Amino acid sequence: MTDNLQPGQLIARGVARHLRQHDFCCLTEFVPVRGLRVDLMALGPKGEIWVVECKSSRADFMTDHKWQGYLEWCDRFYWAVDAHFPVELLPPETGLIIADAYDAEVIRDGPEIKLNTARRKKLILKFARNTADQLRGFTDPGPTGAV
Numbered sequence: 050m051t052d053n054l055q056p057g058q059l060i061a062r063g064v065a066r067h068l069r070q071h072d073f074c075c076l077t078e079f080v081p082v083r084g085l086r087v088d089l090m091a092l093g094p095k096g097e098i099w100v101v102e103c104k105s106s107r108a109d110f111m112t113d114h115k116w117q118g119y120l121e122w123c124d125r126f127y128w129a130v131d132a133h134f135p136v137e138l139l140p141p142e143t144g145l146i147i148a149d150a151y152d153a154e155v156i157r158d159g160p161e162i163k164l165n166t167a168r169r170k171k172l173i174l175k176f177a178r179n180t181a182d183q184l185r186g187f188t189d190p191g192p193t194g195a196v
Contacts, residue, residue, distance in 0.1 A: 130148070
């Protein structure tokens with residue numbers, strides 16, 4: 050199973066497993082708004098929304114020029130990297146998670162900047178609808194029709 054996953058996807062899996070232990074639900078490759086795709090969006094038990102960007106290498110991080118645009122779509126922002134990543138590259142004012150394919154550890158919390166109520170509602174609704182679509186895909190993998 051892990052043979053088909055890219056290194057960043059393995060990191061995301063470990064982060065999702067860890068966050069699930071803290072009652073967060075996660076979706077990978079979530080699109081909060083057209084033009085932005087976050088590696089992992091986590092929804093907490095109190096409605097808190099975290100964005101986690103998974104970086105598997107220095108080059109992967111250096112080519113990411115959109116990450117600051119993600120800040121307005123979450124309450125907290127984190128980088129997730131493996132134990133060999135040069136963490137000194139990461140902005141110190143952001144959260145840090147060290148992960149592998151099986152688990153993770155939050156090293157530093159990202160600062161909390163609460164979303165406004167309207168944006169939170171929009172994101173939670175989109176999160177729920179995306180989750181429902183993914184689950185439907187397990188029972189009906191055929192072509193999707195327009196609603």
